[in-house]
Amino acid sequence: MKYPKLRELKEAVISLLTPAYTTKYPYAEHIPFEGFRGRPVVDDLNCVGCETCANVCPPNAITFTDDPEKKIRTIRRDYGKCIFCGQCEEHCITRKGVKLSDKIFDIADTDRSRNVDIQQKELLVCNNCGAVITTKEHLRFIHKKLGPKAYSSVLNLNVLNEKLRLAEDQDIDVEIVDNLKRKDMFNILCPNCLRLVLIKYL
Ligand code: SF4
């Protein structure tokens, strides 16, 4: 029979005399340690729906669905799949769209739908081909970040006009019925269609 070494005996005695590191949760309150990465919490006012967090989420817990007809982007965050890696927070372009809570650790539930967040954002869609450009909030965020430089793009000027009302909708957001014309440079177009106008007419 092997006898325990002195070091092991010492550790066993210390363990017996020191309080437990674990808590008796749920019977006693559990306070997570500093820097704990818990459930991600979304701040919808600071989330622009840009899709960056979905692209960096390792288990694909964040998904985006675009409905160009209704001009709606739906963002679905399934915390049942989340591995609490913090990539979404780290790469969020606004730095405030999503943050991992250092308090919410218990997300066990019999109903998985209670662990899902759904957000909806208004989309900007090309008036010619119907392609999704991005969300309106995303474009406004870029404008704010770039300042006046953003308005070297006609698309950005059109979105700025929505805010400032410098021109009436019918003058800039007109239906395209007879193929792309030079005037459509001032319409809401995706980069591909805008390029076609510029190549053809300028
Ligand atoms: S913490 Fe990681 S796994 Fe969870 S939603 Fe964010 S990126 Fe995805």
Ligand code: SF4
């Ligand atoms: S990266 Fe940030 S702003 Fe973009 S969709 Fe995710 S949470 Fe929202």
